Amino acid sequence: MPETQHFELAAPLQQDSYFVADWPLCQLRVINDQQYPWFLLIPRRPGLKELIDLTPADYLQYHQESWQLAAWLRQCFRPDKLNIAALGNMVPQLHIHHIARFKHDKAWPAPVWGVAKMQPYQPAAIQQYLGQWRQSLPAWPS
Template identity: 50%
Template structure:
């Protein structure tokens, strides 16, 4: 049985926020959107149906928790939640807080405009804010 390892593309594009019971919570390193990604810490997963019933329930509960934090902290007009996996096959669920003022609105965020990495002080502040809200 293989051990869980984070896909290299996710490791490159995100910053670790915290670990929940099932999932790693990652912040997409794109300051244009409050964007969290949940990654179940189980090896060799590609699809939600591969989780057992208890794991699926835990995934939805953690997704609900992350969604509520994004709404509480950022007050978006819409949340986009998606598990695409076309570029990164490892199971991961995007949670993106959306605003009419964001650069991709109302289109999906993928491929619309290049990512803008967080400045170090803004990143530290954002991580602190999210960790506190998720605690």
């Protein structure tokens, strides 16, 4: 796999999310909005804007990680729907949203963007969730 040493996380992604884990290709982060279980997969490769910018091997690895995250979201949160999208209109660095959606959430059935002001996690709550999530996430062979 190509080197990840020159990977830098875009400032808006850093500001709006918490680090959860590093998987073989992607950094897994959670958006700081307690209204939705909203996670990001960010391939740790410099200069990526689109999924097509990944090498064929990285593209396959991304899909394995996305599948694992989606399966975990379904098992952990039991959503009515999973929304998975790579937009990048505001932040061009490649990042793929994985959002567990519920018929009772504030945005349903519309997309989550711009519907309600973000409601950040309380510091103690996010630390507890991060610990629980890290223990229950799929483990990757080293």
